[in-house]
Amino acid sequence: MDLDANRSLIAAALExxxxxxxxxxxxxYRLTSAKLFGVAIRILGERSEAEDVLQEVYVTVWxxxxxxxxxxxxxxxxxxxxxxxxxIDRLRAGRQNRRMEPIDVAHEVADTxxxxxxxxxxxxxxxxxHGCLEGLVAHERAALRGAFFDGNTYDELAERMKVxxxxxxxxxxxxxxxxxxxxxx
Amino acid sequence: MTDxxxxxxxxxxxxxxxxxxxxxxxxxxxxxxxRLLQRDPKFAAMVAAWEQRxxxxxxxxxxxxxxxxxxxxxxxxxxxxPRAGLWESLAFWRGLALAGALAAACLGAFLYLGAxxxxxxxxxxxxxxxxxxxxxxxxxxxxxxxVVPAAFSADPTRVPELWLIPADGKPRPLxxxxxxxxxxxxxxxEFAAQxxxxxxxxxxxxxxxxxxxxxxxxxxxxxxxxxxx
Numbered sequence: 319m320d321l322d323a324n325r326s327l328i329a330a331a332l333e334x335x336x337x338x339x340x341x342x343x344x345x346x347y348r349l350t351s352a353k354l355f356g357v358a359i360r361i362l363g364e365r366s367e368a369e370d371v372l373q374e375v376y377v378t379v380w381x382x383x384x385x386x387x388x389x390x391x392x393x394x395x396x397x398x399x400x401x402x403x404x405x406i407d408r409l410r411a412g413r414q415n416r417r418m419e420p421i422d423v424a425h426e427v428a429d430t431x432x433x434x435x436x437x438x439x440x441x442x443x444x445x446x447x448h449g450c451l452e453g454l455v456a457h458e459r460a461a462l463r464g465a466f467f468d469g470n471t472y473d474e475l476a477e478r479m480k481v482x483x484x485x486x487x488x489x490x491x492x493x494x495x496x497x498x499x500x501x502x503x
Numbered sequence: 504m505t506d507x508x509x510x511x512x513x514x515x516x517x518x519x520x521x522x523x524x525x526x527x528x529x530x531x532x533x534x535x536x537x538r539l540l541q542r543d544p545k546f547a548a549m550v551a552a553w554e555q556r557x558x559x560x561x562x563x564x565x566x567x568x569x570x571x572x573x574x575x576x577x578x579x580x581x582x583x584x585p586r587a588g589l590w591e592s593l594a595f596w597r598g599l600a601l602a603g604a605l606a607a608a609c610l611g612a613f614l615y616l617g618a619x620x621x622x623x624x625x626x627x628x629x630x631x632x633x634x635x636x637x638x639x640x641x642x643x644x645x646x647x648x649x650v651v652p653a654a655f656s657a658d659p660t661r662v663p664e665l666w667l668i669p670a671d672g673k674p675r676p677l678x679x680x681x682x683x684x685x686x687x688x689x690x691x692x693e694f695a696a697q698x699x700x701x702x703x704x705x706x707x708x709x710x711x712x713x714x715x716x717x718x719x720x721x722x723x724x725x726x727x728x729x730x731x732x
Contacts, residue, residue, distance in 0.1 A: 344657065355566075
């Protein structure tokens with residue numbers, strides 16, 4: 319599918335939702351639910367919780383679609399942020415299913431190629447981010463991965479990587495500063 | 504990329520925004536970031552900028568198709584749609600479907616008593632899982648079937664398809680249905696002889712465009728026997 323066309327289809331449908339257009343929400347769901355379900359499963363580690371979260375996400379989209387501004391944000395970025403936040407809220411509310419196996423930096427898996435996906439339009443943005451992540455020290459990159467993909471907190475990352483909490487905080491903060499500066503270039 | 508020894512290039516607020524988007528905060532820290540997000544437009548802009556920077560990473564997560572009941576639950580959680588024109592109003596058609604048997608009975612009686620039509624209409628209430636999904640009325644003279652949705656919720660990935668199952672038990676495709684309005688289908692002439700009393704109508708969920716095989720491939724969500732009024 320033409321990705322630009324896909325992006326404008328999603329944005330146009332989001333703009334019809336505040337008028338109470340259910341078919342527009344259904345269009346958004348059809349075009350984006352597989353990506354958001356993948357994101358929720360990745361963070362929560364299991365399907366049934368992810369199904370509940372997916373339901374909450376689209377009910378939130380129905381209520382908050384008026385806040386989406388196509389001139390300022392990509393629709394997928396906006397939707398994925400809602401899905402990640404809802405999944406993280408769910409993860410923090412329960413204590414189960416945490417990914418807590420140790421992270422071994424020496425055997426850290428290389429960043430994988432983009433999965434075959436239907437809805438994320440910005441291959442260039444991904445390539446740029448990927449390049450900047452490659453510029454980080456391996457332990458910084460591993461810590462960011464644990465947070466972004468597994469939904470780990472500072473405490474959990476410190477435990478998984480066997481470092482003091484203060485060390486983990488400065489790794490992450492330093493990595494974020496480097497990322498911002500690299501992405502600016 | 505140069506290494507950075509202090510945090511001077513990012514304010515505490517911006518670091519908090521970055522941590523919030525990354526997802527490392529918990530408890531009081533996450534709640535504080537959420538409060539700031541609601542109240543402080545500058546903080547909200549920082550969060551949006553960090554979402555823009557980090558979200559492309561999600562490209563590495565593979566798509567997973569959710570099961571159809573997720574959409575059904577979402578549709579059920581939405582507020583009732585605003586009143587639309589009568590033709591567009593599903594509530595109207597649902598009401599009509601509930602009154603359908605009575606209305607058809609009156610019509611049938613008229614037709615019968617007036618001897619305008621020797622053939623009495625056949626109706627089928629297509630039910631499954633304890634609820635009435637569609638009501639079908641066959642006009643044998645014209646060779647059409649009118650199908651009105653009742654308690655059927657749309658599924659975004661699959662479409663309802665109507666089947667005729669005569670005495671031989673083999674389903675014949677009649678056409679695609681809609682969740683939001685009635686459809687009128689012309690019965691193929693080769694099936695006309697089987698569209699008789701006690702034949703069964705069934706609805707299955709199929710890929711967009713209908714069953715690719717000519718036989719039901721998805722779950723059957725309801726069936727109903729044709730009865731004459």
